[in-house]
Every structure is written in structure tokens, then in C-alpha cells.
Amino acid sequence: MMREGVDAVTMRSVASACGVTPMAIYSYYDSSAEMRRAGVDFSLRRVRTPPFEGSVVSRLQHWGHATRKVLRRRPDLAAICLTDWPELPEGCRVMEGLLVVAAEHTAESAGQVQIANTVFVYVLTRVIAERAMVERRTRPNLPAVAATPRRFARLVDVQSEFKRLDVDRDFATGLDALLDGLLR
Amino acid sequence: MMREGVDAVTMRSVASACGVTPMAIYSYYDSSAEMRRAGVDFSLRRVRTPPFEGSVVSRLQHWGHATRKVLRRRPDLAAICLTDWPELPEGCRVMEGLLVVAAEHTAESAGQVQIANTVFVYVLTRVIAERAMVERRTRPNLPAVAATPRRFARLVDVQSEFKRLDVDRDFATGLDALLDGLLR
DNA sequence: ACCTGAACACCGTTCAAGT
DNA sequence: ACCTGAACACCGTTCAAGT
Numbered sequence: 528m529m530r531e532g533v534d535a536v537t538m539r540s541v542a543s544a545c546g547v548t549p550m551a552i553y554s555y556y557d558s559s560a561e562m563r564r565a566g567v568d569f570s571l572r573r574v575r576t577p578p579f580e581g582s583v584v585s586r587l588q589h590w591g592h593a594t595r596k597v598l599r600r601r602p603d604l605a606a607i608c609l610t611d612w613p614e615l616p617e618g619c620r621v622m623e624g625l626l627v628v629a630a631e632h633t634a635e636s637a638g639q640v641q642i643a644n645t646v647f648v649y650v651l652t653r654v655i656a657e658r659a660m661v662e663r664r665t666r667p668n669l670p671a672v673a674a675t676p677r678r679f680a681r682l683v684d685v686q687s688e689f690k691r692l693d694v695d696r697d698f699a700t701g702l703d704a705l706l707d708g709l710l711r
Numbered sequence: 712m713m714r715e716g717v718d719a720v721t722m723r724s725v726a727s728a729c730g731v732t733p734m735a736i737y738s739y740y741d742s743s744a745e746m747r748r749a750g751v752d753f754s755l756r757r758v759r760t761p762p763f764e765g766s767v768v769s770r771l772q773h774w775g776h777a778t779r780k781v782l783r784r785r786p787d788l789a790a791i792c793l794t795d796w797p798e799l800p801e802g803c804r805v806m807e808g809l810l811v812v813a814a815e816h817t818a819e820s821a822g823q824v825q826i827a828n829t830v831f832v833y834v835l836t837r838v839i840a841e842r843a844m845v846e847r848r849t850r851p852n853l854p855a856v857a858a859t860p861r862r863f864a865r866l867v868d869v870q871s872e873f874k875r876l877d878v879d880r881d882f883a884t885g886l887d888a889l890l891d892g893l894l895r
Numbered sequence: 896a897c898c899t900g901a902a903c904a905c906c907g908t909t910c911a912a913g914t
Numbered sequence: 915a916c917c918t919g920a921a922c923a924c925c926g927t928t929c930a931a932g933t
Binding site: 714721722723733734737742743 | 924
Binding site: 732737 | 897
């Protein structure tokens with residue numbers, strides 16, 4: 528079975544790593560979920576706030592690319608971030624940074640939240656989706672299509688294209704289009 | 712702890728529901744992951760293929776809204792779909808449907824894949840992200856901000872706006888912008 | 896082919912007890 | 915406040931055995 532990523536940090540695994548009994552951890556965290564969150568929060572320190580110079584668009588662009596780079600190798604982190612950032616001090620720090628930039632584009636708080644949140648969610652969900660695409664590449668593929676190719680005419684034709692998807696370019700163009708629409 | 716959604720369908724839980732020993736299930740599935748996938752595949756039958764009438768844009772739009780409606784209440788399903796659709800017969804069926812529509816826009820298979828995949832991924836990731844936002848609404852919020860409000864000036868200002876995010880409108884405008892950029 | 900039963904190596908968490 | 919130890923209710927999976 529072999530757990531990986533944050534799934535590998537369990538009460539029992541960190542307890543034994545610390546040379547301590549699992550129950551000792553309850554003195555510091557109320558539950559395994561809270562302990563895991565603390566670990567994610569720590570890792571999130573590698574995510575920087577947007578740069579201070581440049582236009583709003585370019586600052587958000589740079590932040591997006593830089594953040595993607597950091598989270599790419601830990602997509603499980605991105606998933607937890609998506610749901611739990613308000614619980615995480617570092618998550619709030621990142622969101623604060625995005626809001627500061629957004630505030631330069633509009634004075635309305637609703638607009639600021641829409642900009643900051645959309646950009647944050649875009650980067651996080653792209654990282655999650657890209658992970659899925661990359662894993663798809665390395666797997667033997669489409670057993671259902673192999674079994675009954677008649678039902679999947681188009682899929683048979685384009686099957687190999689899925690392995691060639693350019694995630695870097697798609698991320699960039701998607702982000703550009705998003706910022707364009709958001710800050711029109 | 713209380714598992715929910717697909718996490719609740721475990722070897723042992725379905726075994727006892729079937730009045731059978733956990734080991735009996737290994738006669739049908741090689742692992743718990745495969746059994747879970749079969750369950751997800753079954754649920755996916757509620758996702759329809761795009762309609763046959765209308766422009767390419769409107770057909771993809773309709774599909775997006777309809778699919779979101781189905782998956783909204785089962786976001787855990789969306790997450791598995793994102794990574795495992797090629798393994799799922801029903802996942803392939805849905806992708807085939809999208810490719811058929813995309814083929815009417817361009818003859819190049821690379822372009823077809825980009826359109827079908829982007830739309831599919833958009834809907835799935837939005838469903839996942841929306842779940843996170845909705846859960847955020849019901850939770851007591853931002854403990855880090857409450858502890859040191861000085862560090863989060865903008866977040867303090869706009870905090871309540873996060874609970875007012877209009878996920879329906881954001882989904883629609885995001886999809887429109889995406890299709891616009893994709894099929895320009 | 897399909898199923899059982901006992902076992903192993905894991906989880907999180909509670910409870911009572913120690914310092 | 916911090917930690918232990920035993921216990922409980924879960925997981926998935928292996929192995930040997932039965933029909």
C-alpha cells in the first residue's frame with residue numbers, strides 16, 4: 528500500500544520518528560488532521576508573496592509561475608491548501624499578498640477577493656490537474672478503449688495526443704487569459 | 712473519524728453490506744482502489760454526453776453546466792475522475808463525447824485534445840474548488856488572522872467577502888472566457 | 896472459480912495512570 | 915503539562931485452507 532507525501536505523516540510515523548509514543552503528540556495537536564496541517568503550513572513557507580514591482584498583471588503572472596514551480600513537486604500540498612488555507616497561517620500570508628496586489632487594481636473589496644481568490648485557485652487546481660496528466664503519461668492506458676475500440680472512435684484516433692499535452696504552455700496561456708478577463 | 716463519500720466504500724464495509732467476508736471481494740477486484748474505481752464508474756453514468764444540436768460553444772457550455780450540476784454533490788468523485796478517467800469506461804465515454812464536439816471545430820487531433828481536455832479539467836477542478844469554498848463558508852474562520860490581525864490588514868478588511876463569493880456566476884464567466892479563448 | 900478464517904501490519908483515538 | 919501503556923475500532927492485504 529505504501530503511503531506517500533503528506534499521507535505518510537501519520538500520528539504513529541512521526542511519533543516513532545521522534546522516539547515517542549503516538550499519544551504524546553496529542554499534547555501538541557488535537558488530531559492527526561491538525562498535525563498534518565502544521566506540516567503543510569511549514570512547507571508553504573517556500574511560497575513567496577508577489578513581487579513589489581511591475582504592473583498588477585505582471586506581478587500576478589510572476590507569482591503564478593513561481594508558485595506553480597514550488598507546488599509542482601508536492602501536488603498533495605496544493606490539494607490541502609485549496610481547502611485549508613484559511614486555517615494555515617502561511618496560507619493567510621499568501622492570500623494577504625495577493626490581496627495587496629489586487630487592491631492596486633480596484634478599491635472594491637469584492638473585486639479584490641475575486642481577483643486574489645481566482646488566481647490562487649487557478650494555480651492550485653492547475654497543479655493538481657497537471658499531476659494527474661503527468662501520471663497519465665507513465666501509465667499503460669485506456670483499457671476500456673482497448674477492449675471495445677468501436678465505441679471510442681475519436682479517442683482511438685487522438686489517444687497518443689494526451690501524452691503530448693504541453694502543461695507548461697497550457698498553464699501560461701490559461702493564466703494570461705484569466706488575468707485578461709479578470710482585469711479587463 | 713467517520714469516513715464519507717467514496718472513502719466510506721472500503722473492502723470491509725462493502726463486504727459486510729454484501730453479507731460476505733472481506734476476502735471474497737478479491738475474487739472480483741484486485742485491490743480496494745480498483746473496487747472504488749468501479750463504484751465511481753457506476754456513478755459517472757449520470758454524466759451525459761454533450762447535446763447534439765447547437766454551435767460548438769453552446770454544446771460545450773451546456774455540457775459544462777449539466778456536468779457541474781451532477782458532480783457538485785459528489786466532489787470526491789470529481790477528484791478521482793480527474794486522475795482516473797482513462798481507467799474508467801464511463802470516463803472514456805464522456806471524453807469521447809467531448810472529442811466528437813471538438814472535432815467539429817478543428818480537424819487537427821492536437822487541437823481536439825486540447826479543447827476536450829481543457830473543458831473536462833475545468834469543470835472537474837471547479838467542482839473540487841467550489842466544494843472547498845462552500846465548506847469554508849460553514850467554518851469558523853481564519854484563526855491566524857484573529858490571532859495577529861496586524862499581519863493581515865487586507866484580509867481583515869475583506870474577510871466577509873469570501874463567504875459571499877458567487878460560485879455559480881464565477882463558474883459561468885470562467886467557462887465562457889475559457890471557451891472564448893480556446894475557440895477564438 | 897469463489898469463499899472462509901486466522902493472521903499481519905498498519906491507522907486514529909480513548910481511557911486510566913504515571914511524573 | 916507532558917508522557918506511557920493497554921485497549922478499541924478501524925483499515926488493506928497475505929496465506930493456507932475449504933467447496
